[in-house]
Amino acid sequence: MNIDSTIISGYGALNDIGYLLAGKRQVLVVTDKNIAGLPAAARLMAQVHANAAGVTLIDSVPPEPSRQDVARIVAGLEETRADMVIGIGGGSVLDVAKLLSLLCAGDAGITLDSLLAGVKPRYKTLSLLVPTTAGTGSEATPNAILAITEQETKVGIISPVMIPDYVALIPELTTSMPARIAASTGIDALCHLLECFTATCANPVSDNVALTGMKKLFANIEIAVSQPDNLEARLNMLWASYYGGSAIAHAGTHLVHAMSYPLGGKYHIAHGIANAILLAPCMAFVRPCAVEKFARVYDLLADGDATLDDDQKSRALVDYLAALVQRLDLPLKLSQLAISPDDIPYLAQSAIDVQRLIKNVPAAVTREQIFSIYHAIR
Ligand SMILES: NC(=O)c1ccc[n+]([C@@H]2O[C@H](COP(=O)([O-])OP(=O)(O)OC[C@H]3O[C@@H](n4cnc5c(N)ncnc54)[C@H](O)[C@@H]3O)[C@@H](O)[C@H]2O)c1
Numbered sequence: 316m317n318i319d320s321t322i323i324s325g326y327g328a329l330n331d332i333g334y335l336l337a338g339k340r341q342v343l344v345v346t347d348k349n350i351a352g353l354p355a356a357a358r359l360m361a362q363v364h365a366n367a368a369g370v371t372l373i374d375s376v377p378p379e380p381s382r383q384d385v386a387r388i389v390a391g392l393e394e395t396r397a398d399m400v401i402g403i404g405g406g407s408v409l410d411v412a413k414l415l416s417l418l419c420a421g422d423a424g425i426t427l428d429s430l431l432a433g434v435k436p437r438y439k440t441l442s443l444l445v446p447t448t449a450g451t452g453s454e455a456t457p458n459a460i461l462a463i464t465e466q467e468t469k470v471g472i473i474s475p476v477m478i479p480d481y482v483a484l485i486p487e488l489t490t491s492m493p494a495r496i497a498a499s500t501g502i503d504a505l506c507h508l509l510e511c512f513t514a515t516c517a518n519p520v521s522d523n524v525a526l527t528g529m530k531k532l533f534a535n536i537e538i539a540v541s542q543p544d545n546l547e548a549r550l551n552m553l554w555a556s557y558y559g560g561s562a563i564a565h566a567g568t569h570l571v572h573a574m575s576y577p578l579g580g581k582y583h584i585a586h587g588i589a590n591a592i593l594l595a596p597c598m599a600f601v602r603p604c605a606v607e608k609f610a611r612v613y614d615l616l617a618d619g620d621a622t623l624d625d626d627q628k629s630r631a632l633v634d635y636l637a638a639l640v641q642r643l644d645l646p647l648k649l650s651q652l653a654i655s656p657d658d659i660p661y662l663a664q665s666a667i668d669v670q671r672l673i674k675n676v677p678a679a680v681t682r683e684q685i686f687s688i689y690h691a692i693r
């Protein structure tokens with residue numbers, strides 16, 4: 316998949332995006348209220364206002380947005396055409412910005428409902444995505460994820476057309492993340508990288524991208540969480556997240572994401588938190604079918620034991636993942652999220668129904684096996 320966005324990255328990038336907006340008539344800025352209140356975001360917005368003729372601000376994107384949330388935002392637009400869409404936020408904001416880049420492009424027949432029904436868009440508005448979490452990697456993927464409230468799950472609208480023209484990786488915009496959000500969104504990036512690396516659809520491009528991303532992630536996630544102002548660790552995490560998104564574009568996630576969709580869709584558990592609980596148990600299930608790949612990932616760890624054989628390394632990696640989630644102080648059990656064991660049959664059915672991702676699991680997996688994984692972490 317072609318993901319050749321122009322990337323603006325680094326410590327000074329915050330002051331270097333104005334030229335992208337020169338001559339723009341109507342710019343739509345998509346964000347949320349938390350982000351809009353950040354000093355770093357205000358500096359970015361000042362550049363937008365100084366360079367674009369007309370600016371419409373949408374700051375009402377909620378976390379884990381639903382189909383209804385996006386429909387409400389679209390209905391509230393006075394002007395449904397824009398010549399540039401800018402998303403500044405976490406994955407929730409970026410996914411909505413990506414959808415608006417399709418919906419505000421004047422492509423006849425493209426509505427939110429037609430996109431959900433699988434109609435393929437032909438073009439979009441010029442777009443710039445600025446992630447403030449690290450993260451979903453949404454700025455590199457062809458996906459926009461929406462909660463479908465009435466079905467208590469999430470779906471992905473998928474089109475390479477949504478991949479942005481510009482991406483700005485600006486570490487100053489991520490320093491304000493509370494530790495729990497930095498930790499859980501970082502684990503989401505790790506899930507993307509590791510799932511894509513072990514996916515049925517993995518290929519040499521996604522393998523390289525995933526290994527590069529995981530090396531950065533293992534070396535930086537705990538520093539970024541414990542030292543919020545460490546810009547080097549923050550920038551490395553933004554790159555790890557970008558690589559995760561790029562790996563998704565080339566290969567796709569599998570079991571962790573299939574099993575986390577109903578946790579988000581039914582219980583509104585934050586995406587990274589749901590993935591953190593599932594990461595080690597799902598990887599323990601996948602491990603026997605991916606021993607050599609797990610060993611290559613283990614070799615990326617700074618304090619790995621090079622004398623272990625591949626089987627030992629693959630087991631040690633699963634242990635490392637569980638310990639990492641614990642060190643980051645993220646939940647390990649469904650009960651910590653007030654999810655009752657009585658709901659596990661529903662969760663298992665809902666996860667196996669996410670066939671787009673289940674097909675990408677490198678092992679044959681049944682509803683009963685998924686039930687057992689949820690049951691083990693009840
Ligand atoms: N498109 C994709 O490829 C893709 C991949 C993974 C996940 N997702 C989707 O992304 C969404 C989750 O995104 P997320 O994990 O980035 O979280 P998020 O965007 O929902 O943000 C979580 C919370 O953190 C706050 N926040 C974000 N950045 C902040 C900052 N710098 N400082 C202070 N607060 C900040 C937000 O305001 C929000 O309250 C879910 O809907 C998920 O399904 C999409």
Ligand SMILES: [Zn+2]
Nearest residue numbers: 451503507586
């Ligand atoms: Zn994810």
